[in-house]
Amino acid sequence: MVKVGVLCLLTCLVMMAAIVWKPRITIRGVFFDTYPLVAAAGVIALLLSGGLTFRQFGAGLTADTAVNPLKILALFFSMTFLSVYLDEAGFFHYLAGRTLARAGSDQRKLLASLFVTVSVLTVFTSNDIVVLTFTPFIGYFTKAAKINPVPYLVTEFIAANTFSMMFIIGNPTNIYLASGAGIDFLAYVKVMFLPTLFAGIAVYVAIRLLFRKALKVPMHGEATEGKIRHKPTVVLGMLHLGVCTVLLAVGSYINLPMWIIAVCAAGSLIVCTCVMNAVTHRGPRLLFRSIHRLPWLLIPFVISMFGLVLAMNGSGLSGRIADVLSHGDPIWVYGISSSLSANIINNIPMSVLFTSLLSCGNAPLHAVYATIIGSNLGAYLTPVGALAGIMWMSLLKTVGVDFSFGKFVSYGVRIAVPAILAALLGLMLAV
Numbered sequence: 501m502v503k504v505g506v507l508c509l510l511t512c513l514v515m516m517a518a519i520v521w522k523p524r525i526t527i528r529g530v531f532f533d534t535y536p537l538v539a540a541a542g543v544i545a546l547l548l549s550g551g552l553t554f555r556q557f558g559a560g561l562t563a564d565t566a567v568n569p570l571k572i573l574a575l576f577f578s579m580t581f582l583s584v585y586l587d588e589a590g591f592f593h594y595l596a597g598r599t600l601a602r603a604g605s606d607q608r609k610l611l612a613s614l615f616v617t618v619s620v621l622t623v624f625t626s627n628d629i630v631v632l633t634f635t636p637f638i639g640y641f642t643k644a645a646k647i648n649p650v651p652y653l654v655t656e657f658i659a660a661n662t663f664s665m666m667f668i669i670g671n672p673t674n675i676y677l678a679s680g681a682g683i684d685f686l687a688y689v690k691v692m693f694l695p696t697l698f699a700g701i702a703v704y705v706a707i708r709l710l711f712r713k714a715l716k717v718p719m720h721g722e723a724t725e726g727k728i729r730h731k732p733t734v735v736l737g738m739l740h741l742g743v744c745t746v747l748l749a750v751g752s753y754i755n756l757p758m759w760i761i762a763v764c765a766a767g768s769l770i771v772c773t774c775v776m777n778a779v780t781h782r783g784p785r786l787l788f789r790s791i792h793r794l795p796w797l798l799i800p801f802v803i804s805m806f807g808l809v810l811a812m813n814g815s816g817l818s819g820r821i822a823d824v825l826s827h828g829d830p831i832w833v834y835g836i837s838s839s840l841s842a843n844i845i846n847n848i849p850m851s852v853l854f855t856s857l858l859s860c861g862n863a864p865l866h867a868v869y870a871t872i873i874g875s876n877l878g879a880y881l882t883p884v885g886a887l888a889g890i891m892w893m894s895l896l897k898t899v900g901v902d903f904s905f906g907k908f909v910s911y912g913v914r915i916a917v918p919a920i921l922a923a924l925l926g927l928m929l930a931v
Contacts, residue, residue, distance in 0.1 A: 504811045504815040510542070515538040519535050532797075539800070546811045561803065573799055573803075574762070575762045578759075583626055584629060586625075588790050592634070607651075608708075610652075618659040623666045624745060626670055627671055631656065631657060647714075651710075658880060662703050665692055665873060666692060667685075677872050681858065695926035698922040699873075699877060710914060740766075740769040748762070798887070802852070805852050809855075813860070818856045832870070835870035840878070842874060842881075843878055848887065870924060877920050880913075882912065
């Protein structure tokens with residue numbers, strides 16, 4: 501147990517350091533994220549040292565269970581592809597442009613419009629996609645309008661990571677935790693609607709208070725609306741996303757696993773796009789760009805972290821941690837501990853670990869929902885808390901916005917505390 505604990509702890513600490521100080525390395529002009537490499541090195545060390553056997557690892561990856569990482573990755577990548585496809589077709593950029601252009605010179609109205617737009621889009625797509633899409637646009641827009649970009653960038657990031665709780669598809673951590681507990685799409689929404697609403701109100705009030713002075717300054721300059729590059733493509737993408745979301749909602753009633761629904765939707769979109777391209781003599785560029793933009797390094801990262809959890813389970817370490825968390829109200833214990841843990845090891849490995857802890861400790865179902873809240877709202881505290889935070893900080897540099905680690909924490913803590921308290925209170929009322 502000690503050997504496994506030391507190797508897992510060392511892997512997590514080095515991974516956190518890699519995220520903060522050296523998120524990327526360059527080898528012969530090719531960029532590589534360092535955190536998946538650290539995670540892979542950790543599971544290799546466990547395999548070579550005997551802390552995890554190859555047989556255990558293989559059995560875990562091929563097990564016919566809801567938390568099989570390959571099924572979860574298939575679901576996440578399929579839903580991400582549907583969202584990226586719409587982004588490549590210009591839909592999100594167009595919507596952002598329409599939202600910002602209609603705000604006039606009132607920054608408070610602009611902020612409210614942005615908050616609503618990002619929140620609604622996140623509910624039906626995912627927080628990562630919205631962050632990737634809106635961050636560059638906001639950076640360029642605020643420069644043209646000669647206003648402080650920070651209130652809008654913070655609003656976008658916070659709204660995306662708040663309303664990603666609403667649907668099970670909004671965040672890969674939702675998928676993993678809910679699947680592990682056997683929670684279907686509709687059951688998830690029934691419980692998480694109220695915590696998401698409470699958290700949404702809390703963060704909006706906190707943002708308005710934090711940036712009240714900056715928002716009083718009138719805007720200057722003109723907004724430019726984005727353009728949809730090819731309307732039939734957008735219609736096709738929206739149709740597939742809509743049908744997929746409906747089928748996910750009723751999947752448990754027709755005995756169809758969520759990952760199969762999502763994979764079929766993505767496959768159908770690819771086939772339909774190829775047919776449309778052949779008829780209209782369009783090239784396959786949009787499909788290639790959409791596939792290229794998928795977060796492929798998430799595959800070794802999730803599989804490696806799954807290996808670490810398998811080693812902890814096999815050594816009995818997970819059971820020891822579950823015993824510690826068994827004291828106190830499960831909603832508050834799991835909600836707060838998951839929020840803090842996400843900022844030590846990132847929210848995806850935290851979710852893999854906590855799925856095991858919830859099972860070992862025979863925790864009640866509302867502890868699962870509390871952990872889901874922590875996996876989403878914990879992303880506010882530091883950039884380490886979620887992949888969205890890591891990507892967001894990197895994007896800010898590309899648009900020339902100076903936003904330090906310390907500034908992230910300063911704003912994040914003041915928004916996260918009321919948000920987490922509000923969400924957990926909403927969960928208590930919901931269950």
